[in-house]
Amino acid sequence: MIKLYYSPGSCALASHIALEEAGADYEAVRIDFGSDEQKKPDFLAINPKGRVPALVSDKGILTETPAILVFISQTYSASSLAPVNDPWALAQAQAFNSYLCATVHVAHAHGGRGHRWANQETSFEDMRQKVPQTVGDCFTLIENDYVKGPWVLGDTYSICDMYLYTVSRWLERDRVDISRFPKVKAQFEAIEKRPTVARVLENHFAD
Ligand SMILES: N[C@@H](CCC(=O)N[C@@H](CS)C(=O)NCC(=O)O)C(=O)O
Numbered sequence: 630m631i632k633l634y635y636s637p638g639s640c641a642l643a644s645h646i647a648l649e650e651a652g653a654d655y656e657a658v659r660i661d662f663g664s665d666e667q668k669k670p671d672f673l674a675i676n677p678k679g680r681v682p683a684l685v686s687d688k689g690i691l692t693e694t695p696a697i698l699v700f701i702s703q704t705y706s707a708s709s710l711a712p713v714n715d716p717w718a719l720a721q722a723q724a725f726n727s728y729l730c731a732t733v734h735v736a737h738a739h740g741g742r743g744h745r746w747a748n749q750e751t752s753f754e755d756m757r758q759k760v761p762q763t764v765g766d767c768f769t770l771i772e773n774d775y776v777k778g779p780w781v782l783g784d785t786y787s788i789c790d791m792y793l794y795t796v797s798r799w800l801e802r803d804r805v806d807i808s809r810f811p812k813v814k815a816q817f818e819a820i821e822k823r824p825t826v827a828r829v830l831e832n833h834f835a836d
Contacts, residue, residue, distance in 0.1 A: 631655040632685040634675060636662045637834050640734060641682035643792040644697045649829045650791070651705035657832060695726040698788040711788045722782060725775055725789045729796050733771075736763040737799050761804040768800070772810040779819060786820075794820045 633648060635641030635657055648655045660666045660681055667679045676683040676692050684691045684700070691697055699719075702711035712718035738745065740760040743753035771793070775781060781789035797817050800807050807814045820826055 632658055634658050634660050634672070634681050634683040634685075635833070636660050636667070636681050638798065639681050640694050640730075640792075640795055642798070642829070642833060643694055643788070643795040644682045644684060644701065645833055646791040646794070646826055646829050647698050647701045647710055647788055649825050650710055651701050651708045653701065653705055693730070694792060695723060695730050698726060698792060699723065702788055709785070710791075712782070712785075718782070722787060722789050725781060726792050728767075728771075728775075729792050733764065733767045733796055736760065736767055737796070737803055739763070740803060764800070764803040765805045765809070768797075768805060768810050768813060772813055776812040776816060778812045779815060781816065790816060790820055794826075 631648065631653055633641065633644055633655055635645055636659065639662075645657055648657075660672060666672055667676075667681065672683075673679055675685065675690060678692060680692070682692065682694060682697055684697050686700075691700055699711060699713075702708075703713050706713055711722050737760065739756040741757075743756040747753065747756070776793075777783040780786050781793055793813070794817060797807060797813060807817060
């Protein structure tokens with residue numbers, strides 16, 4: 630059985646939704662960031678990066694959200710979570726998810742994880758101040774150049790929507806008003822209406 634290591638509200642939520650949408654037989658294992666469980670030897674043995682998500686399958690351990698999302702899509706291809714048989718369409722989905730992973734997530738992380746890039750409190754504060762602008766610029770691009778509507782890839786709901794939803798949940802903390810991005814906002818509201826997503830949220834945030 631697949632195991633997904635996650636922390637509530639983290640980027641692992643995208644993989645959690647994908648497993649549920651795929652109808653996978655999986656167990657979600659909560660890692661407690663409050664006690665720095667992600668930095669303790671037991672978890673580092675699973676993911677030496679000390680980050681979630683980490684997905685343990687019978688093939689081995691997989692990390693990095695875009696890779697996990699495609700692995701789930703291909704493993705449960707009947708669920709049609711991504712255009713896995715169309716190289717160009719899949720590459721476009723990957724381009725979007727890579728942008729969320731490498732640029733948007735990193736811009737967001739400058740708000741609370743400045744210690745990854747600097748040592749001085751003044752540097753952290755400077756990074757924190759910049760977040761509304763950098764994340765806001767990312768979402769302007771997502772709104773104008775990526776989201777076709779109603780879903781990211783157009784008419785078909787996909788792993789890109791699960792990932793965008795996960796990252797959009799951070800906008801309030803990033804001091805960016807989602808109303809600036811009508812297509813993103815509509816996508817956010819639509820995905821929350823899905824019973825599968827509601828079920829994941831209930832489990833994901835349960836104590
Ligand atoms: N590129 C990785 C990023 C993983 C990542 O940074 N996860 C965060 C949660 S959103 C984490 O585990 N942070 C723990 C820490 O920084 O100690 C991915 O997309 O899966």
